[in-house]
Amino acid sequence: MKAKFAAAPYLLWAAFFIVIPFGLVAYYALTDLHGGFTLSNFAQSLRFAPVIGSSIWLAIIATAVCLLIAYPLAYLISRKSTGGQRTLVLLVMLPMWMSFLLRTYAWMTLLENNGVINRLFGLIGLGPFEMINTQGAVVLGMVYNYLPFMILPLYSVMTKIDQSLIEAASDLGCSPGQTLRQVVLPLSVPGIATGITMVFVPAVSTFVISVMLGGGSFMLIGDLIEMEFLGNAYNPHLGAALSIVLMVIILICMALTDMFSDPEEKEGLLL
Amino acid sequence: MENKNTLISLRNVTVAYDGEVVLNRLNLDIADKEFVTLLGPSGCGKTTTLRIIGGFVEPAEGDVFFDGAKINGLPPHKRHINTVFQRYALFPHLNVYENIEFGLKVSKVAPDERRRRVKEMLSLVGLSGFELRRVDQLSGGQQQRVAIARALVNHPRVLLLDEPLGALDLKLRKEMQIELKRIQQRLAITFLYVTHDQEEALTMSDRVVVMRNGQIQQIGTPIDIYNEPINAFVADFIGESNIVDGIMRADYLIEFAGRRLPCLDAGFAKDESVDVVIRPEDWEICAPENGQFHGTVLSSVFKGVHFELMVKAPGEEEEWMVHTIETHPVGSEIGLILTPDDIHIMKKMSPQEEAELLGALEADSLLTDTEEE
Numbered sequence: 005m006k007a008k009f010a011a012a013p014y015l016l017w018a019a020f021f022i023v024i025p026f027g028l029v030a031y032y033a034l035t036d037l038h039g040g041f042t043l044s045n046f047a048q049s050l051r052f053a054p055v056i057g058s059s060i061w062l063a064i065i066a067t068a069v070c071l072l073i074a075y076p077l078a079y080l081i082s083r084k085s086t087g088g089q090r091t092l093v094l095l096v097m098l099p100m101w102m103s104f105l106l107r108t109y110a111w112m113t114l115l116e117n118n119g120v121i122n123r124l125f126g127l128i129g130l131g132p133f134e135m136i137n138t139q140g141a142v143v144l145g146m147v148y149n150y151l152p153f154m155i156l157p158l159y160s161v162m163t164k165i166d167q168s169l170i171e172a173a174s175d176l177g178c179s180p181g182q183t184l185r186q187v188v189l190p191l192s193v194p195g196i197a198t199g200i201t202m203v204f205v206p207a208v209s210t211f212v213i214s215v216m217l218g219g220g221s222f223m224l225i226g227d228l229i230e231m232e233f234l235g236n237a238y239n240p241h242l243g244a245a246l247s248i249v250l251m252v253i254i255l256i257c258m259a260l261t262d263m264f265s266d267p268e269e270k271e272g273l274l275l
Numbered sequence: 276m277e278n279k280n281t282l283i284s285l286r287n288v289t290v291a292y293d294g295e296v297v298l299n300r301l302n303l304d305i306a307d308k309e310f311v312t313l314l315g316p317s318g319c320g321k322t323t324t325l326r327i328i329g330g331f332v333e334p335a336e337g338d339v340f341f342d343g344a345k346i347n348g349l350p351p352h353k354r355h356i357n358t359v360f361q362r363y364a365l366f367p368h369l370n371v372y373e374n375i376e377f378g379l380k381v382s383k384v385a386p387d388e389r390r391r392r393v394k395e396m397l398s399l400v401g402l403s404g405f406e407l408r409r410v411d412q413l414s415g416g417q418q419q420r421v422a423i424a425r426a427l428v429n430h431p432r433v434l435l436l437d438e439p440l441g442a443l444d445l446k447l448r449k450e451m452q453i454e455l456k457r458i459q460q461r462l463a464i465t466f467l468y469v470t471h472d473q474e475e476a477l478t479m480s481d482r483v484v485v486m487r488n489g490q491i492q493q494i495g496t497p498i499d500i501y502n503e504p505i506n507a508f509v510a511d512f513i514g515e516s517n518i519v520d521g522i523m524r525a526d527y528l529i530e531f532a533g534r535r536l537p538c539l540d541a542g543f544a545k546d547e548s549v550d551v552v553i554r555p556e557d558w559e560i561c562a563p564e565n566g567q568f569h570g571t572v573l574s575s576v577f578k579g580v581h582f583e584l585m586v587k588a589p590g591e592e593e594e595w596m597v598h599t600i601e602t603h604p605v606g607s608e609i610g611l612i613l614t615p616d617d618i619h620i621m622k623k624m625s626p627q628e629e630a631e632l633l634g635a636l637e638a639d640s641l642l643t644d645t646e647e648e
Contacts, residue, residue, distance in 0.1 A: 168364035171331055174351040175358045176378035176429065182352075186381070190368045 032244035045245035052228055052246070059225040060253065062139065063208035066146035070154040070203045071196065073147070078158035078195075079188060082165070089163065096155050099148075108145055108216050115141055115217070137219030145213040146203075153202035161195030162188065197264035205254050225250055280307040282432065282465055283328060288337035290323055290489075297323050299489040300337070305467060307432075310459050312468040312476040315486035316512070321469045324486070325435050328467065329358050342432070357426035358435040362442070363418045365410040371397075371421055372406035378429040396424040399458065416447045423458070433465040440475065452478050473513045477501065485509050506621045510552040515583075517596050521551035521620065529620060532593050534567060536613065540620040550621045555583070556598040557617035566610020568595065572603050586611065 036042045049056075081092045099107060114120050115136040125131035135141055165188060173183040211226030220227070225246065232243030283305040290298040298320045305311050313321035326332040327339060330351035339346050346354060357378070365374050375396055379389045397403045400420035410418060419439060426434055436455075440448045456479045459466045470476055476483045477497040485492045485500060485508075493505040504510035507518050521531030526541035531551045543549060563569040570588035584597040586609060595611065603609055 166362075166364065168360050168362060169366060171351070172358070172360055172364040172366070173377075174331075175329060175356075176425070177352045177381040179350075179352055182381060186377075187366060187368075 029244045029247055032241050033248050036241060045241045046249075048242055049245050049249050052225070055223050055228055056225050056249065056253075058222065059208055062143055062146070062224065063204050066143050066150065066207045067154075067200055067204045069143065069147045070151050071199065074151060074154035074158055074199065075192075075196075078155050078162055079184070081155075081159050082162035083167070083170075089159075093156075093159065096152050096159075100152055104149060105212065107149060108213060111141070111145055111148065112136065112216055115144075136217060137221050139218070139222070141217040142214050142224075145217040146207045146210065149213065150203045150206055153206070154199040157198035157202060158192060158195040161192045161198075165191050194265045197261040201258055201261045204257050208253060208257075209250055281305070282307040282309075282342055283467075284338075284340040285324070285327070286338045286340070288324075288327060288334045288339065290320070290327065290332060290334050297489050298327075298334070301489070301491060303484065303491065303494075305433075305465060308463050308465055310456070310466045310468065310479060310481045311484060312470060312480040312482075313484050313486055314470060314473060314476040314512070315492075316471060318488075319486040320489040321471075321486050322437055323489075325358075325437055325467060325469050328433070329356055329435050330354050355431055356433045356435060357429050357431040358437065359419075359422045359426050359439045361437045361439070363422040363439075365418055365421055365425070367410060369410070370406065371402065371408045371410060371413070374410060374421055375425045375428050377425060382429070392428050393424075396428045399427070399461075400424045400454075415442050416451065419443065419451065423455075427458070427462065427464075431464065433467060434459075436466065436468045438470055439468075440470075440472075448475070455479060477513070485512060504552065504619065504621065506624060507550040507552065508624070510550075510619065510621065515555050515596060515598075517553040517555065517593075519551050519553075519593055521549050523547045523549055523620065527615075529618060532568070532591065536567065536618060537615045538618040538620055539615050540618075543620070548623050550623055552619040552621060553595070553613065553617060554619075555596040556581070557613065558595070558597045558599075559612040559614075560597070560599055560601065560603070561610040561612055563608040563610040566612055568611040568613075569608065570595070570611070572605050572607050572609060575603060575605055 033045055034041055034043070036044065081089055081096075084092060112119075116122070117132050117134070117136065119136070121135065122132040125133065169187055169191075170183055173187045174180075178186060209226050211224060211230045214220075214222070214224045214227055218224075223231075229243050229246050229250070231237045232239045232246065281304045283303075285301055285303040288298055288301045289296065301320070301324065303324070313324055315321050323332055327334055328341075330346070330349060330353075333348065341354065341356075366377065369377065372393060375393045376389055379392060384392070394403070397406065400423055402417065402420050402424070405413070405417065410421060413421065422439070423434075439455075440451050443451060452475055455466070455468075459479075468476075468479065477500075480497055482494060483497055483500050484494050487508055493500060493509050495503070500509065501513055504513060510516045511518060519531050521529050523540070523543040523546065524530050524535060525545065526543075527537055527539065529536055529538045529540070529549070529551060568586075568588065570586040570591070573585040573587055573594065576583045578598075581598045581600050582602065584599060584603060585594050586597050587594045597611065
């Protein structure tokens with residue numbers, strides 16, 4: 005009885021901020037301007053297939069780049085002494101103490117046509133290079149902002165790999181590269197799965213990064229939804245349908261990665 | 276088992292971590308097909324010695340030779356040496372078969388050959404039929420066997436074993452001791468074994484290396500080490516002993532506990548202070564009036580095969596530990612006799628060395644207690 009009572013505030017929270025809003029989104033997505041049932045909002049969403057496609061594509065690239073950068077880094081951190089690990093993890097987290105918007109503004113000033121980087125190139129007679137308002141700049145923004153979400157789950161899985169397993173592999177004839185492939189990689193699959201989810205989900209749904217670093221010259225699904233609710237193209241019914249499409253994409257991604265994560269790790273995620 | 280082909284040599288090997296010397300100019304030769312045990316309290320440098328040979332620790336100074344070639348700096352995967360790790364270090368993502376096959380796969384042995392050798396190893400360690408088990412479904416003893424098979428399947432010239440039986444219960448430990456010895460003799464390869472359990476060392480080894488504070492105290496056969504300990508540390512570490520102060524009055528004449536007795540030792544300075552070691556099982560018990568010593572039985576503890584008595588004479592300082600298979604009730608008076616060959620005389624350690632010894636032994640007994648809890 006007591007436990008049920010203690011759970012009440014959370015149930016209320018869930019009802020008000022998850023169940024009811026979701027019900028509203030579903031209601032809007034399935035109705036037209038006059039409140040009648042319709043599937044035309046979803047049919048209309050299909051017009052934006054290229055936007056949806058490029059959102060997924062950019063998120064995949066950003067996730068892959070994050071994985072490539074984070075994997076060796078997380079491994080190196082996990083093999084340091086306890087004190088060294090703490091310092092390095094702190095350094096990874098440090099940028100997250102600053103506002104997401106500020107960090108992205110900082111990149112704008114760096115990448116602008118007469119921004120810091122181009123002026124430095126100018127000093128040695130190069131450029132200016134077209135950096136801002138490109139897809140590359142958007143991917144850069146995603147990688148920069150979401151990299152810690154890839155490093156941390158990888159690190160937390162790798163730090164649990166006993167050093168004696170690494171030594172055993174080496175003892176049985178593995179070069180350092182073979183050890184990484186045959187022992188560390190298979191044992192860190194749950195961390196890879198978690199990291200992919202944690203980077204792909206915010207990357208596929210972002211709308212700030214593409215506006216600020218992409219200059220609105222090409223849209224992502226997040227921008228589209230924002231426009232339908234808050235922008236000129238005001239149409240909450242279409243926006244709600246697009247939101248559901250995005251949710252489905254995210255759920256598919258999570259279902260795929262979930263097959264590789266181990267049950268213990270999921271508990272860790274909730275912390 | 277005498278075989279003088281030296282396989283591994285350590286020459287003046289020194290290791291220091293953060294300025295603290297762990298191994299101090301260590302010299303050790305290990306012959307081919309020999310079973311050598313490094314024995315000592317924790318912190319004596321035995322595991323470090325093993326890790327140097329395995330390639331996991333680089334000596335700060337000194338050389339390591341394997342089969343005549345210097346192997347300093349050679350990484351572990353290029354050495355013909357395999358290790359059984361203290362906590363087994365089995366790969367959790369692989370089953371029993373895959374764990375054992377691991378080394379063969381890495382060195383690209385043909386699949387048929389791999390299958391044959393894994394099967395052979397499984398039957399050697401008595402785990403046929405366990406191929407598809409996950410390693411976390413195995414008992415400690417079974418994991419131990421997988422670890423041994425995984426190392427031996429590569430046909431190493433040397434197998435290093437780092438306290439491999441430490442986590443097993445007593446009965447299983449004894450079984451595994453016999454089995455390891457059997458495997459070593461059957462495969463005829465060199466075993467280098469690390470333990471702090473003196474009984475384990477005496478049971479299995481061709482030679483025992485007793486270590487303390489990064490230095491070798493004594494190297495010898497189990498019988499030599501037990502019967503002729505070189506100093507009080509070795510005597511105390513190997514088996515139970517009575518250790519008392521004594522003075523060499525002349526060659527073959529020792530004075531201790533207020534008595535002058537004949538002994539077999541000579542060559543000390545006249546009136547030199549020495550340690551006298553008497554093994555508790557060497558006492559002969561007789562009627563009180565016939566003994567060189569006599570005293571009252573203070574306690575009697577049944578140890579399975581024998582009783583362990585503590586005997587003390589009124590007015591004398593020494594309490595003697597005596598092992599006997601006869602019953603002597605507490606409070607009874609007995610006499611004790613020593614023949615000259617029961618009295619082991621050893622050079623004194625400096626007071627500083629003695630303090631270190633006590634510290635080391637205490638630390639070790641603490642560690643052992645917590646491990647066995």
